Amino acid sequence: MLGAFVRAFRTPDLRNKLLFTLFILTLFRLGSVIPAPGIDSAAIRDQMEIITSGDQSGVYALVNLFSGGALLQLAVFALGVMPYITASIIINLLTVVIPRLEALKKEGQAGQSKITQYTRYLTLMLAVLQATSIVAMARTGALFQGAIPVSSYMPNQDILTLVTIVFVMTAGTCIIMWFGELITERGVGNGMSLLIFTQVVAMFPASIMSLFQERSIWIFTVICIAGLALIAAVVFMEQAQRRIPVQYAKRMVGRRMYGGSSTYIPLKVNQAGIIPVIFASSLLYLPQLLVGLLGQDSDNRVVNFVSTYFLTGTHPVYMVTFFVMIVGFAFFYVAITFNPTEVADNMKKYGGFIPGIRPGRPTAEYLDFVLTRLTTPGSLYLGVIALLPMVALGATGAASANFPFGGTSILIMVGVGLDTVKQIESHLQQRNYEGFLR
Numbered sequence: 001m002l003g004a005f006v007r008a009f010r011t012p013d014l015r016n017k018l019l020f021t022l023f024i025l026t027l028f029r030l031g032s033v034i035p036a037p038g039i040d041s042a043a044i045r046d047q048m049e050i051i052t053s054g055d056q057s058g059v060y061a062l063v064n065l066f067s068g069g070a071l072l073q074l075a076v077f078a079l080g081v082m083p084y085i086t087a088s089i090i091i092n093l094l095t096v097v098i099p100r101l102e103a104l105k106k107e108g109q110a111g112q113s114k115i116t117q118y119t120r121y122l123t124l125m126l127a128v129l130q131a132t133s134i135v136a137m138a139r140t141g142a143l144f145q146g147a148i149p150v151s152s153y154m155p156n157q158d159i160l161t162l163v164t165i166v167f168v169m170t171a172g173t174c175i176i177m178w179f180g181e182l183i184t185e186r187g188v189g190n191g192m193s194l195l196i197f198t199q200v201v202a203m204f205p206a207s208i209m210s211l212f213q214e215r216s217i218w219i220f221t222v223i224c225i226a227g228l229a230l231i232a233a234v235v236f237m238e239q240a241q242r243r244i245p246v247q248y249a250k251r252m253v254g255r256r257m258y259g260g261s262s263t264y265i266p267l268k269v270n271q272a273g274i275i276p277v278i279f280a281s282s283l284l285y286l287p288q289l290l291v292g293l294l295g296q297d298s299d300n301r302v303v304n305f306v307s308t309y310f311l312t313g314t315h316p317v318y319m320v321t322f323f324v325m326i327v328g329f330a331f332f333y334v335a336i337t338f339n340p341t342e343v344a345d346n347m348k349k350y351g352g353f354i355p356g357i358r359p360g361r362p363t364a365e366y367l368d369f370v371l372t373r374l375t376t377p378g379s380l381y382l383g384v385i386a387l388l389p390m391v392a393l394g395a396t397g398a399a400s401a402n403f404p405f406g407g408t409s410i411l412i413m414v415g416v417g418l419d420t421v422k423q424i425e426s427h428l429q430q431r432n433y434e435g436f437l438r
Contacts, residue, residue: 007428014188014427021187024179025198031077031175032199036168038161039074043152074138074153074165076172079130081195082282083173084180087122089279091115096336120177127173131166188427189420197416200409227410230388234414237381240269242374244367249351265343267371270378272333274411277386279333280325281408284310284318323383330379340367385411 009015035041071078095101095115104111137143139157141150150157180191187194212220243264287306309317344364346352353359357366386408 008424011427014424017186017188017427018424021183021189021194024183024187025194028077028176028179028195028198029202031172032075032080032202033073034076036074036076036078036165038154038156038165040153040155041073041075043148044073071134072143074134076168077176078134078169079127079173079176080199081176081180081192083126083130084119084123084177084192085196085278086282087119087126089275089282090122091119092333092336123173123177124170127170128166131169131173134169135162135165189416189423193416194420196412197420200412204409204413230385230410231414234385234410235418237270237378238268238415238418242267242269242370244370245355246347246352247355249353265367267338267374268378269374270381271338271371271375272330272378272382274382274408274415275333276326276329276379276382277408277411279329280322280386283325284322319387323387326383326386327379330382331375334371334375338371340364340371343367382411 008018033041071080091101095105101115101118104114107114134143138154139150139162141148154161176195180195183189183191183194185191211223215223243266246263246265248261248263287310309315310321341361341364344360344367347354347363348359354363354366357363
């Protein structure tokens, strides 16, 4: 593998892609530590140990994870990639129910460009909403749960300063979208995925060090060994797939013979990826945000109900709801991204068939049956992995913010890491080089 890295940097065009990707990621991390105007980041850093030692399983844990800690510093990139992720998920879901979006999806590159434009607009609106919510929480002291006086990190609270902070954070989200597109076009790997990967990895060393300082050496060793075993299990599940053989019959076109080849349809056990976990977390984030804005002492029954059952991630009701939502969204997302009828029709059009299965409707029913059988363990696997950090809270006593082997972070690191390595490997194989995974 190290030899493959050396050969990758010896290839001029691939070296330029890698260096460009690293340069954009460096700028991205730089924007995550630059405070927004009117924010005293020194006052926040002085009390950061108090903040990070608290339980962040509630209102802003997910947003802080995807911002790489920039949220708690009220940085320019405090929102991270969360608005874009939420917008992308919403657009994908709306594609199923809005005929106009479904028609655009089938138009090829032109339609996809239009959908991308809609995603950008929605991201901008969500960024304004989230930035306003975060500034409002910071102004009332709810963002840091009262650990820091508001006057110390936000001395000027006039309306112009607050609007400027919201504007800068929203502009930071637009820059993040631009960075992601630049990496996808000129770098290596998927741009937004690498930005998410960078933010998650940025918090990993601090979490490891905090866990080492808080727990005994034996508990720390056990957690690290369990974390490595968890990573190995996630790698195994992410690589697992069912290969359905497809045979193409020979056919004569003019004077030339086509077909007669064999291939397969790869169906992954985790066909939905990390999307169900992110979407379920995003929905559970909304009622928690309501509590953060209105305050836990509100007389509203809905607010009291959310405060009791959904404010902390360790409550059984929260955990059961989270698990059920992940399983449900996994089936739903797979259903809208993989159409067995469309795949069967395309196979029939080009003379392909699954051995032992008649083309057409029987093929679609067979693919749907296999996909359901695969999605069931895949969705349960996602739910279990996502709940592991919450279960670990009670077992180790560590705060969720300081638990490095969280389910979402491990899924992101392993998934994006594998995809990026495969893309680099494909570049090397095009030049007759040995790949990484050999």
